[in-house]
Amino acid sequence: MKRSDFLYLSGLGLGSLMLPEMPAFARPIDPMAALYDGMDVKQKKQLADVALNAARSKGASYADVRIGRYLNQAVITRENRIQNIANTESQGVGIRVIANGCWGFAASNNMTKEDVAKTAERAVAVAKANAKIQAEPVQLAPQKGFGEVSWKTPIEINAFEVPIKDKTDLLLSVNAAAKAGGASFINSTCFAVNEQKYFASTDGSYIDQDIHRIFPSFVVTKIDAASGKFQSRKSLSSPMGMGYEYLNARPQDKVAGVVTRYKGRYDMLEDVKAATADANQKIKAKTVEPGKYDLILDPSHLWLTIHESVGHPTELDRVLGYEANYAGTSFLTLDKWESKKFQFGSKLVNVVADKTQPGSLGAVGYDDEGVKCKKWDLISDGILVNYQAIRDQAHIIGLKESQGCCYAQSWDDVQFQRMANVSLQPGKTKMSVDDLIKNTEKGIYIIGDGSFSIDQQRYNFQFGGQTFYEIKNGKIVGMLNDVAYQANTREFWNSCAAIADESDYRLGGAFNDGKGQPSQSNAVSHGSATTRFNGVNVINTARKI
Structure with missing residues (x-):
């Protein structure tokens, strides 16, 4: 095993447990591999047509195909340490059909035309088996086909293009600010997700989508040595359907008040300073009267x-x-x-x-x-x-x-x-x-x-x-x-x-x-x-x- 492979595999330890979505068959990859182009749209359409034709030939009255490439990245730190960096990729095809009035589904991570056709046939066989015990047939609302269309999350900065070092530098600076403010413990993370999804159906749709999400977060804990009491405060960030620009807060993204509220984009460093002060204050706060x-x-x-x-x-x-x-x-x-x-x-x-x-x-x-x-x-x-x-x-x-x-x-x-x-x-x-x-x-x-x-x-x-x-x-x-x-x-x-x-x-x-x-x-x-x-x-x- 190469040292680089070992690092990616070991990074899946805690990292994979904290990943928001971990598709089956996810494999560790080099961070740069996330930037490689996936399967060409023309190839996806060819595979989809193979699946649709195979399903219909076996008796399906309806079929849809989803060809997916799912990328996940987790960067996890605690105090002055990088705990885990995990990068994963999962690719495959899922085929859903209606045959004899019943749903059937099958999936495979083998992307050859022959295997995709067999997967479609297996989905039809599942539907026909299910139909023997289903009382009423599926009633599917009509849906017009859209032809060949695409959609992409309107991001400004692809989080997967931002170097790992930039992310670890940010998170470690967040941790350092918390410690400077008196925090006893601090952990911080940044998750990124990219779903590259292709959908085709017997209705006549061929839809290519590129979806991005991001979630930076932290938890600050303060322990009072004299009393043994402790309090924590989480970040006020939100997971968003955005790119890395979410972490580049502008003046118009901040609303002053009892706490600074973030509208649109987020300032992680500013929030951790406020969170550390809040944790200190919470230790001294009085208990509520019911x-x-x-x-x-x-x-x-x-x-x-x-x-x-x-x-x-x-x-x-x-x-x-x-x-x-x-x-x-x-x-x-x-x-x-x-x-x-x-x-x-x-x-x-x-x-x-x-x-x-x-x-x-x-x-x-x-x-x-x-x-x-x-x-x-x-x-x-x-x-x-x-x-x-x-x-x-x-x-x-x-x-x-x-x-x-x-x-x-x-x-x-x-x-x-x-x-x-x-x-x-x-x-x-x-x-x-x-x-x-x-x-x-x-x-x-x-x-x-x-x-x-x-x-x-x-x-x-x-x-x-x-x-x-x-x-x-x-x-x-x-x-x-x-x-x-x-x-x-x-x-x-x-x-x-x-x-x-x-x-x-x-x-x-x-x-x-x-x-x-x-x-x-x-x-x-x-x-x-x-x-x-x-x-x-x-x-x-x-x-x-």
């Missing part, structure tokens, strides 16, 4: 509450009980939608699903079954109006076409319904974070996401955070510790009393939203402006009951 408070929730916190209490329960497969893994089913049953009057939240609550939002993790041109992506309403003026559905679910809720939210984490995973970017719309009247605070008599301002729990119908929940500021008579009077709030989904969203305007709107999100069995990981963003919820129950997480 009771009812008005909560002002920053987008860096609220994204997770949206994800768990709005995003998951509006997934149609969960509503129908077809899916329950990881996040359970849903309390938003069809009768609530059919009534056209189920008051999910207050009239201020407008939530949209959007697969086109610039900079978001879920932004693509076309989903993984060849549907052009779009934006649609889920909650309108507080009323439940729609769900998230794909081609074989659309007829259940009377849709004439899919909403374009189908996704597979890799070429060897079958695509299924995944969460779109689900976001709370900003307020329609001019309102700043300062306005929200000054209009609050007894409240808590929560920044950053923390631990949480929620039941299997996405109804009763508890959420923590990173930093908590006490508000009295319209002013912030200090920091609090041990804060978590409890509510049920409907009660919580109906307590929504004020939302800051568009100028405060920001994205949060997750690289690794798990679903399915076998499990798959999806990257998804959730946007909002800072929002106030009145009279929410707050508990003290440090006190024994």
Whole structure:
């Protein structure tokens, strides 16, 4: 084994555990290999046509082919050390068919025409075997073919083109700044993902897409030697559907306040200095007194509450009980939608699903079954109006076409319904974070996401955070510790009393939203402006009951 190979393989140790998405058959590669051109589009089309023709010849009434190249990079540091650098690549083809009214799927990492044809034939055989026990045939919403089209994440700097040294220099400087500020421990990471995906179907689509995502992050911990107490604060970065330009914050990307808020791009060095100061302050902060408070929730916190209490329960497969893994089913049953009057939240609550939002993790041109992506309403003026559905679910809720939210984490995973970017719309009247605070008599301002729990119908929940500021008579009077709030989904969203305007709107999100069995990981963003919820129950997480 060459020394270079050993380094790449050993780098997969901790690195692979922390990678947001790790497709099957991922192999370690030289970082420069990520810049090599993948398979030519003409070659992809030839392979796709081989698969489609083979599937039809064996009796498939429909077939689609996904040819994928998936690149992942993780740079991981702690204090003054580089812990791991992992670079992986995975390539292969996944073929999905309908035969005898039933789905079949097969995949292979052998990319010859002969093997692709055999893989298509195997998918048809699987469908025919499944059809013997399926009660009703698949009803697939119609979808026009788009011919030969392409889409690319509108990046400025390809993260894979940035030298590893530049990334390690940045992360080590972040760690050094934390240590200089009194941090006891600091770890920092930078993840980058590139999905090169080609889709073709018997509908007549040949879609080539190049998708980029990035996630820089850190955790600062401070230990007080005298008391033995310790506190941590995570970064306020968000994973984004952007290139390395995300780490080049401009003056217009920063909004001053109790903490500096980042809108668009991110300053990692500035944030770690603030985080170190916050960790020091948290050690001295008083513990919260349980009771009812008005909560002002920053987008860096609220994204997770949206994800768990709005995003998951509006997934149609969960509503129908077809899916329950990881996040359970849903309390938003069809009768609530059919009534056209189920008051999910207050009239201020407008939530949209959007697969086109610039900079978001879920932004693509076309989903993984060849549907052009779009934006649609889920909650309108507080009323439940729609769900998230794909081609074989659309007829259940009377849709004439899919909403374009189908996704597979890799070429060897079958695509299924995944969460779109689900976001709370900003307020329609001019309102700043300062306005929200000054209009609050007894409240808590929560920044950053923390631990949480929620039941299997996405109804009763508890959420923590990173930093908590006490508000009295319209002013912030200090920091609090041990804060978590409890509510049920409907009660919580109906307590929504004020939302800051568009100028405060920001994205949060997750690289690794798990679903399915076998499990798959999806990257998804959730946007909002800072929002106030009145009279929410707050508990003290440090006190024994």
